[in-house]
Amino acid sequence: MDRNFLGKEILHFLNETHKATLTSIHNPIYLPLASANFDLFKKSLRLAVDKKFISPGWHSSQMEIIVSIGREIGSWLKKTKSPKC
Structure with a gap:
């Protein structure tokens, strides 16, 4: 995987979501974080920490x-989804 x-x-x-x-x-x-991209991003971020591309301190904070x-937005989505007929 390419670090850059x-x-x-x-x-x-991060720029887009913040x-x-x-x-x-x-x-x-x-809702920028309320999609599959959020899960993909979390996985990518964990992988980056595992490979030491970014520091664990940065990761945790x-x-x-x-x-x-993401949790906040996820709860909004659950409240706003219309029931399927």
Whole structure:
């Protein structure tokens, strides 16, 4: 796996989600973390830590924030999904 590519993907994801977090809170139609991408990102981030591409300290502090935002958005989605007929 290419370190530069993984690093760029992580930074791109963080830039997009952090920039959009307040928008998400005030506009529930736009939910940047409420998708399969969030799970894929978590796996990529853990892999990056395992391969020592990023430090565990960064992982634990950033991951805590990201996971809490993801959980919050996930709970919004459960509340807003319409029942299937």
